Amino acid sequence: MIEIKKFNFQDVKQKFQVKKPWDDVIILILNILIALPLFIILHQNLINPNWFLNIDRVVLFVAMVIVIQIILRLLRTIIIVCILLYLILLIYGSTIGNYGFNSVYEDYNSMMYSMSYNPYPQDIIIAKLLPxxxxxxxxxxxxxxxxxxxxxxxxxxxxxxxEIKGYSEYRTIIQCFAVFKEINSRWNYVSDPKAGDYIATATESLLYFSGDCDDHSILMAASVRSIGGTPRLIHTKGHIYPEILIGSQTDLEAINFLIKNELFPIESSGKKLYYHVDERGQIWMNLDYTAKYPGGPFMSEEILGALTLD
Structure with missing residues (x-):
């Protein structure tokens, strides 16, 4: 006669239980692995009050670690199940392309770099802009x-x-930065005739990569837009320069990391990124011919007009 064993929850619980002191080590590691992506998500979606030394983010991270540590200790007896669930979630995120291992790594790098090396914002007051x-x-x-x-x-x-791998959501911006590198490395400034402004077409300027600031801006804007970027031109007193739409503050963090570490590490070493924030909170980065890297210093900061190419 076949003997049927009665299900015993305590036996199953005992099998999944990790012996001391390894349970404490595993809890600590799992705490960090859970806290990092969760903190990144909160950091990207919560308003940044810009406290001194980012103390608000430090307090948020510490509070998260404490709460997660308490929860994991309560689940100590099924800690292996928690680890498996965590890995399944990240593998699922990596597979469907929403949020996985690579996303956590990229966002962590971008966030930490931006918290250490803040860009330099300049606001545009649209109401004061002239034709x-x-x-x-x-x-x-x-x-x-x-x-x-x-x-x-x-x-x-x-x-x-x-050769840049990852950051697929910023592929178009990276390619626009390639256009910036090509144009700015070859540009030769030549003044207009004394009789007045000469507006060269983009194809004219393409012949010799020469002209004044408006010729450079036209070529840059045309090239950027031709591959899917969103450019605009800024008019200051006696100067015109191009900018490119970066996006949100979260996008700026990723672009900041890319410029400083992957794309223009030598040119931007020890320097800030310069950008403008429009009336909708969108970020535009400087692409002037005087800049050695995207987001280089403004030649002139007094903004008189803006021309956005939708």
């Missing part, structure tokens, strides 16, 4: 649909930063 000079001529000169402009931009993306 953009030569607006219609400049818009017509930005020939982003011209095959020559697009072919140039595509060639630039094949020559710079192709």
């Amino acid at each position: 953009f000079p030569n607006k219609s001529k400049i818009i017509n000169a930005i020939e982003y649909q011209n095959p020559k402009i697009r072919n140039f931009a595509i060639k630039a993306t094949s020559e710079h930063f192709k």
